[in-house]
Amino acid sequence: xxxxxxxxxxxxxxxxxxxxxxxxxxxxxxxxxxxxxxxxxxxxxxxxxxxxxxxxxxxxxxxxxxxxxxxxxxxxxxxxxxxxxxxxxxxxxxxxxxxxxxxxxxxxxxxxxxxxxxxxxxxxxxxxxxxxxxxxxxxxxxxxxxxxxxxxxxxxxxxxxxxxxxxxxxxxxxxxxxxxxxxxxxxxxxxxxxxxxxxxxxxxxxxxxxxxxxxxxxxxxxxxxxxxxxxxxxxxxxxxxxxxxxxxxxxxxxxxxxxxxxxxxxxxxxxxxxxxxxxxxxxxxxxxxxxxxxxxxxxxxxxxxxxxxxxxxxxxxxxxxxxxxxxxxxxxxxxxxxxxxxxxxxxxxxxxxxxxxxxxxxxxxxxxxxxxxxxxxxxxxxxxxxxxxxxxxxxxxxxxxxxxxxxxxxxxxxxxxxxxxxxxxxxxxxxxxxxxxxxxxxxxxxxxxxxxxxxxxxxxxxxxxxxxxxxxxxx
Ligand code: IFM
Numbered sequence: 507x508x509x510x511x512x513x514x515x516x517x518x519x520x521x522x523x524x525x526x527x528x529x530x531x532x533x534x535x536x537x538x539x540x541x542x543x544x545x546x547x548x549x550x551x552x553x554x555x556x557x558x559x560x561x562x563x564x565x566x567x568x569x570x571x572x573x574x575x576x577x578x579x580x581x582x583x584x585x586x587x588x589x590x591x592x593x594x595x596x597x598x599x600x601x602x603x604x605x606x607x608x609x610x611x612x613x614x615x616x617x618x619x620x621x622x623x624x625x626x627x628x629x630x631x632x633x634x635x636x637x638x639x640x641x642x643x644x645x646x647x648x649x650x651x652x653x654x655x656x657x658x659x660x661x662x663x664x665x666x667x668x669x670x671x672x673x674x675x676x677x678x679x680x681x682x683x684x685x686x687x688x689x690x691x692x693x694x695x696x697x698x699x700x701x702x703x704x705x706x707x708x709x710x711x712x713x714x715x716x717x718x719x720x721x722x723x724x725x726x727x728x729x730x731x732x733x734x735x736x737x738x739x740x741x742x743x744x745x746x747x748x749x750x751x752x753x754x755x756x757x758x759x760x761x762x763x764x765x766x767x768x769x770x771x772x773x774x775x776x777x778x779x780x781x782x783x784x785x786x787x788x789x790x791x792x793x794x795x796x797x798x799x800x801x802x803x804x805x806x807x808x809x810x811x812x813x814x815x816x817x818x819x820x821x822x823x824x825x826x827x828x829x830x831x832x833x834x835x836x837x838x839x840x841x842x843x844x845x846x847x848x849x850x851x852x853x854x855x856x857x858x859x860x861x862x863x864x865x866x867x868x869x870x871x872x873x874x875x876x877x878x879x880x881x882x883x884x885x886x887x888x889x890x891x892x893x894x895x896x897x898x899x900x901x902x903x904x905x906x907x908x909x910x911x912x913x914x915x916x917x918x919x920x921x922x923x924x925x926x927x928x929x930x931x932x933x934x935x936x937x938x939x940x941x942x943x944x945x946x947x948x949x950x951x952x953x954x955x956x957x958x959x960x961x962x963x964x965x966x967x968x969x970x971x972x973x974x975x976x977x978x979x980x981x
Pocket of ligand 1: 881936
């Protein structure tokens with residue numbers, strides 16, 4: 507398949523039913539980590555360990571959304587988005603990850619959801635976006651099979667409480683990050699560097715998804731849609747170094763970064779080449795009879811999180827491909843980089859064509875439910891200007907380029923239903939803390955003052971008109 511697709515430059519319009527939205531995650535915005543009986547999560551623990559967060563911040567207060575949720579929902583209404591995707595803080599609802607619900611935790615999400623509905627915004631719930639109750643990590647975390655059962659219990663409880671208000675349900679956000687950043691690389695909570703355990707975590711996340719879907723499917727009403735969100739890193743093949751070694755590096759990288767979760771979910775099996783690659787580390791003995799059928803149950807939506815595409819530059823023979831401290835287990839030696847693309851404030855290549863490539867690759871190769879881009883966005887060094895505004899032309903250009911990519915995807919006949927910007931408010935960006943701002947709204951973390959960036963107004967115009975009048979993109 508060709509690597510490049512061209513983006514249009516003139517005015518474009520989108521179908522009126524296309525769903526513009528925004529997305530957040532509980533630990534990143536809520537703060538109030540001790541309020542109303544909330545228990546401790548692995549991120550509370552991890553973010554307080556010295557040296558784990560770039561700027562030394564933590565999520566204790568974050569964007570204070572637990573207190574400011576009313577005004578925040580009003581701001582979403584002003585933005586004019588149709589969808590708001592947010593996640594449930596597991597330790598708010600089950601402080602120790604098991605047992606009866608903490609009613610106050612559930613009530614927060616019921617109030618939030620009701621206000622969204624009152625304002626005409628469709629709530630989209632992610633059950634798990636990384637804030638595992640610490641008590642479950644102490645009992646083994648995701649490498650332990652029991653955690654999958656605990657997720658399903660949590661899912662059942664949340665569905666029973668919010669199911670009358672919420673039609674869109676996602677089990678997991680980016681299980682790749684949970685398994686491989688959390689248990690192999692160690693950059694994310696709980697910070698373990700145990701590649702074999704990370705592979706068990708991968709399977710138990712998938713199993714937790716399957717068990718949860720089974721419970722939700724049994725309890726669903728008509729109109730409710732169930733799914734999962736995966737992050738993808740399409741490898742860009744180098745133009746000038748097409749050697750067998752590089753081809754194998756691309757294959758190994760793609761296997762762990764993209765197919766390790768997708769194939770079990772859609773085809774009910776781990777990729778054969780991945781199983782072979784990982785043989786020195788695991789015999790996949792964590793897979794028990796019946797697991798794969800549970801994992802591959804039908805879904806109504808596949809969430810696609812896309813940020814960038816990296817070039818595979820080669821392999822570093824000095825690095826053991828299974829070395830602890832690397833996310834891509836079995837491909838730790840693969841060297842990736844940027845090939846001449848402009849980069850964001852996080853040094854991520856700006857590559858809207860990669861989103862077209864990805865959705866085409868997905869639909870050409872897999873039998874999938876409708877796709878939703880459940881996250882896309884960019885971080886920049888935003889500042890309040892002397893005129894009191896936040897001028898973020900690079901984010902506007904980024905969003906416009908990706909909106910043009912969406913138009914192209916629709917033109918290709920791909921069933922893509924919506925696009926959610928990450929993220930409405932600047933928030934706690936995991937290992938980067940408060941130093942990495944992805945928001946459409948600038949948050950002053952001292953005062954919690956919110957200032958709409960220029961990109962907020964740009965996206966508001968797109969959501970209202972369903973069109974882009976002319977090319978303003980430089981991306
Ligand atoms: O902030 C994260 C989010 O939690 C998961 N997807 C990527 C975002 C930007 O890094």
